[in-house]
Amino acid sequence: MNADRITEKLAILADAAKYDVSCSSSGSNRQNKNKGLGNTGNGICHAYTEDGRCVSLLKILLTNVCIFDCAYCVSRKSNDVKRAAFTVQEVVDLTINFYRRNYIEGLFISSGIFTNADFTMERLVLIAKKLRTEENFNGYIHIKTIPGASEDIIKEAGLWADRLSINVEMPTEKSLALLAPDKKRIDMIAPMKVVKNLIIQNKEERKIFKKAPLFAPAGQSTQMVIGATPETDLEILYLANGFYKTMNMRRVYYSGYVPISNDNRLPAIGTPVPMVRENRLYQADWLMRFYGFKVQEIVNPLNPLLDMDIDPKLSWALRNMHLFPVDINTAAYEMILRVPGIGVQNAKKIITARRFAAVTFGNLQKMGISINRARYFISAGTSFETKDWLPQQIKHAILAEGSSKYKPNLSPQMALF
Amino acid sequence: MNIVTYDGSWQGFLTAVFEIYEYKITDVNCCNMHTAHASLFGKIHHAHTNVVKADRVLTSLQKKLSATAVQNIYKNFLSEISGVENVMVRFIQYVLANPQKVENNFSNSDVLKIHQVSKKVHREKHRMDAFIRFQRTKDDLYFAMVKPDFDVLPLIAPHFEKRYADQRWLIYDEHRKYGIYYDLQNVNEVSINFSIDVQNAATVAAIYSEEEILYQTLWQQYFSSVNIKARKNTKLHIQHMPRRYWKFLPEKQPHVPKYASK
Numbered sequence: 182m183n184a185d186r187i188t189e190k191l192a193i194l195a196d197a198a199k200y201d202v203s204c205s206s207s208g209s210n211r212q213n214k215n216k217g218l219g220n221t222g223n224g225i226c227h228a229y230t231e232d233g234r235c236v237s238l239l240k241i242l243l244t245n246v247c248i249f250d251c252a253y254c255v256s257r258k259s260n261d262v263k264r265a266a267f268t269v270q271e272v273v274d275l276t277i278n279f280y281r282r283n284y285i286e287g288l289f290i291s292s293g294i295f296t297n298a299d300f301t302m303e304r305l306v307l308i309a310k311k312l313r314t315e316e317n318f319n320g321y322i323h324i325k326t327i328p329g330a331s332e333d334i335i336k337e338a339g340l341w342a343d344r345l346s347i348n349v350e351m352p353t354e355k356s357l358a359l360l361a362p363d364k365k366r367i368d369m370i371a372p373m374k375v376v377k378n379l380i381i382q383n384k385e386e387r388k389i390f391k392k393a394p395l396f397a398p399a400g401q402s403t404q405m406v407i408g409a410t411p412e413t414d415l416e417i418l419y420l421a422n423g424f425y426k427t428m429n430m431r432r433v434y435y436s437g438y439v440p441i442s443n444d445n446r447l448p449a450i451g452t453p454v455p456m457v458r459e460n461r462l463y464q465a466d467w468l469m470r471f472y473g474f475k476v477q478e479i480v481n482p483l484n485p486l487l488d489m490d491i492d493p494k495l496s497w498a499l500r501n502m503h504l505f506p507v508d509i510n511t512a513a514y515e516m517i518l519r520v521p522g523i524g525v526q527n528a529k530k531i532i533t534a535r536r537f538a539a540v541t542f543g544n545l546q547k548m549g550i551s552i553n554r555a556r557y558f559i560s561a562g563t564s565f566e567t568k569d570w571l572p573q574q575i576k577h578a579i580l581a582e583g584s585s586k587y588k589p590n591l592s593p594q595m596a597l598f
Numbered sequence: 599m600n601i602v603t604y605d606g607s608w609q610g611f612l613t614a615v616f617e618i619y620e621y622k623i624t625d626v627n628c629c630n631m632h633t634a635h636a637s638l639f640g641k642i643h644h645a646h647t648n649v650v651k652a653d654r655v656l657t658s659l660q661k662k663l664s665a666t667a668v669q670n671i672y673k674n675f676l677s678e679i680s681g682v683e684n685v686m687v688r689f690i691q692y693v694l695a696n697p698q699k700v701e702n703n704f705s706n707s708d709v710l711k712i713h714q715v716s717k718k719v720h721r722e723k724h725r726m727d728a729f730i731r732f733q734r735t736k737d738d739l740y741f742a743m744v745k746p747d748f749d750v751l752p753l754i755a756p757h758f759e760k761r762y763a764d765q766r767w768l769i770y771d772e773h774r775k776y777g778i779y780y781d782l783q784n785v786n787e788v789s790i791n792f793s794i795d796v797q798n799a800a801t802v803a804a805i806y807s808e809e810e811i812l813y814q815t816l817w818q819q820y821f822s823s824v825n826i827k828a829r830k831n832t833k834l835h836i837q838h839m840p841r842r843y844w845k846f847l848p849e850k851q852p853h854v855p856k857y858a859s860k
Contacts, residue, residue: 184812185856188819192857195823216763216782225728226838228849230825233834240824278813279820281740281765282732317764439828454828530704537703548704549714 191275193265197245197256198291201348202404202434206237206286206321209343209399217317218280221343221399224321225286238289238323239279243267243304247293251350251361252444253409256293260442272308273316280320287321287343288312298329306334309341321399328368332375339379344399344431347372349424352417356410360446369403376401377428400431407462408455409438409447415485418465422476425469435462461487468493471525472518491576495521498558499572506560510539522554554579599640600624603631605647608675611683612652614645615690628683655690662693667701670716676749677719685711722746723753729843730754730769733814734807740767743846751778755785814848819856821849 207224226235244266245256255262267275276288290308294301305324312318324342326335339345347369351357354366376397383396403424407417417435424430437459440450465487468474472494479493480486488496498505498521507516509531517528527550534540534548541561545552556565557575570578600623604610614628623643631644659668671689674682689708693700704710725746732740740762751771755778758767762780768788770777776789844850 184815188816188856191816192819192823192855195820199824199826213760213763218762218764220761225724227728228821228847229835229838230821231832231835232826232829233831233838234824234826234829235838236821236824239820275816278809279817281762282734282813282817283730283742283762284817439826456829533702534704537700538705540705544705547707547710 187271187275190265190267190271191241193263194242194245194267195240197262197293198240198242198289200255200436200439201240201289201291201325202234202436203289203323203346203402203432204235204237204240205344205399205402205432206323207399208431209321211319211321211343211395211398213319215317217319218277219287219318219320221287221319221321227284227286237286238321239276239285239287240289241267241272241275241291243272243290243292243301243308244295245293246295248296249294249361249363251364252442252446253350253360253406253438255441269304269308269311273311276312276320277316277318280318285320287323289323289325291325292327294327298327299331299334302327302330302334302338306338306341309338313341323399326372326376328364328372330372332372335372335375336379339376339383339397340394342397344402345376345397346402346404347376348404349420350405351410352405352407352412352420353410356412360409373401373403373424373428373430380429400429402432402434403430404434404436406438407435408458413480413485414458414462414465414487415480415482417462418469418476418480421466422469433466435459435466457489458487461489461493465493468497473515474519490580492521494519495554495576495579499576502572505558506564506566507558508560508562509545510535510561520555520558522551522558553582599627601634601640601642602626602628602645603634603642604628604645606630606632607647608672609649609652610645610647611675611686612655613648614683615655615687616648616651617643617645618687620651626684626687628687629681630683633680658694659690662699663701667693670712673716673719673753674712676753677715678749679715682715685715719748719750719753722748723750725843726750726754727757729839729847730758731846731848732767734810735805736807738766738807740765742767742769743772744769745772745842745845747842749774751776751787754778759785815853815856818849818851818853822855823857 205224206221209221211221213220224237226237228236230236242256244264245262246264246266247256247258250257250259272288272290279285280287290305292301292305309322309324312322322342323344323346324338326338326345326347328347335345349366349369350361350364357364357366379396380400383393386393405417405420421433424433437455438448439454440448440452443450465479468479469476474497478497487493498519507520509517514528514532517523517531518525530548530550531540534544539561542552542565552559552565557570559565602614602618602623604614617623618626618628621643659671671686674686685708689712692706692708700706701709704713726744730742730744732742734740749771751769754769758769759780764782766780766782768777768779770790775791776787778785779788839850
């Protein structure tokens with residue numbers, strides 16, 4: 182192996198893959214077989230880049246050569262960047278050697294599209310197959326499905342991979358047509374349905390034959406670019422909600438657009454990455470998945486945009502002050518979970534503790550549950566706050582406590598002046 | 599104050615608990631004999647480690663507590679925090695004295711403390727799962743040097759045994775001067791007294807396999823290439839990867855990536 186050449190390839194192909202934000206390595210149940218190499222579990226972040234994102238998988242492209250010309254993508258064919266390609270064996274060697282040194286949890290392999298979708302996808306599947314059969318590798322493998330790949334090849338991919346994903350790329354079909362003229366939404370939705378059905382089918386099979394081969398045990402995920410096109414948070418979150426409801430999607434990722442092009446269809450280079458908005462979308466996503474919120478409670482035609490200066494849970498609470506204060510000693514878990522400032526862990530702690538004795542505000546603080554935010558919304562027999570606060574006052578009081586370094590970027594939409 | 603000392607081992611601690619009951623010792627200050635201070639007043643009782651006594655304590659705890667709660671006591675023990683034994687003793691006395699299951703009664707300060715310390719130890723265990731970096735030696739041993747805040751090697755052994763079942767590995771605690779070694783069959787504790795500078799270029803060349811340097815360079819290159827400069831967030835980076843762990847991380851060693859990232 183030529184050290185210089187492989188280092189250069191790794192630099193190019195890791196650089197091109199980094200805009201795919203999925204980093205999850207959890208959710209699979211693949212165990213170590215026959216004293217082989219690796220297993221999967223809750224997922225471990227082995228390192229964090231200087232931008233604070235976790236590194237848990239070796240995330241690379243097989244090649245950044247691409248026949249498509251999607252405006253938001255660094256690897257688009259019209260972009261003047263250096264191109265490179267790994268061989269199948271090089272990817273296998275890199276994965277195994279990084280894994281053995283405990284650098285990574287596994288491989289996330291994606292690729293630019295060369296020749297056609299099936300031809301590209303076959304190479305990706307071959308890498309996974311080699312890892313599983315020749316190296317007895319039981320770590321995590323995430324394969325990016327190429328839009329337009331045929332059902333047979335997707336089926337084979339799922340046999341070797343833990344997770345499959347197809348990026349929906351843009352929140353609306355209109356934006357997709359504008360920025361990625363070569364891609365059609367149907368080419369993304371169709372494989373999602375295929376994967377969804379195969380996963381359901383596989384679960385049924387495994388109920389009958391315990392030894393039936395696994396099919397994508399960590400499910401499927403998708404990603405969309407936000408901030409490149411003028412969609413509202415309402416459109417984005419309704420789409421995400423649809424994926425969770427109808428596609429059994431494990432995760433929807435939101436990728437704040439990093440300006441990389443002078444194309445006049447896109448925000449100019451130098452426009453800040455919409456990091457706050459991205460963060461708020463993830464918060465809203467969590468509310469839907471773990472906090473029992475319906476998407477309409479978070480955004481609706483009256484409030485189509487998420488507040489940038491406060492989180493979506495707090496803004497929901499401020500719109501629904503008639504439901505508060507919540508008595509922490511009698512309220513249901515579902516309602517305690519809706520109190521701003523109290524998360525899943527703390528809600529569970531409160532429920533456990535109150536079985537023994539009534540919980541007081543003093544207890545909460547001792548248990549390490551901060552009530553800076555929650556105090557406007559809870560009572561323990563008596564309310565913490567004796568004064569009647571208006572929603573606007575609460576918001577100001579909470580905002581006055583902290584300061585965000587993103588304050589200048591808090592505007593949700595691009596401002597003209 | 600009656601001082602009860604033990605030899606510093608887990609079995610020893612459990613024996614001490616047994617003898618506190620056996621001799622009806624009250625007003626206990628339980629501590630490791632190596633760190634105990636002589637006291638002017640009060641008696642000193644030394645508990646000689648006794649496997650039978652230790653097992654009896656463990657069995658009665660297992661009957662009374664969930665597996666997690668028993669493990670939490672062990673994690674507190676591994677924290678080596680000074681005075682933690684007293685919290686553990688009080689916690690054990692509290693749960694054994696109560697007919698109900700009280701291990702989750704967080705309004706009791708000892709229950710809460712046990713819970714909090716075990717959380718801390720667990721976090722350190724998890725960071726070790728993440729930040730251990732093996733280096734391959736010429737005789738095919740995967741070697742890692744660590745310096746965890748708490749004595750977590752016993753906790754991480756099962757994870758590494760399951761994951762790296764087909765390679766010999768050794769994880770060595772630089773601070774506590776012992777390691778765990780997997781010989782393709784079992785994990786054993788080994789004590790070696792050596793100190794080498796694992797990151798020193800000369801040592802690396804002498805001990806480690808030829809491709810070791812290549813893969814470290816590749817990893818450094820990968821680490822710098824996946825970074826998105828437009829999103830720089832040093833505070834978050836440090837929060838997730840505290841500086842005290844950098845010493846053993848190849849990606850945090852001073853290096854100039856051959857190919858700059860965008």
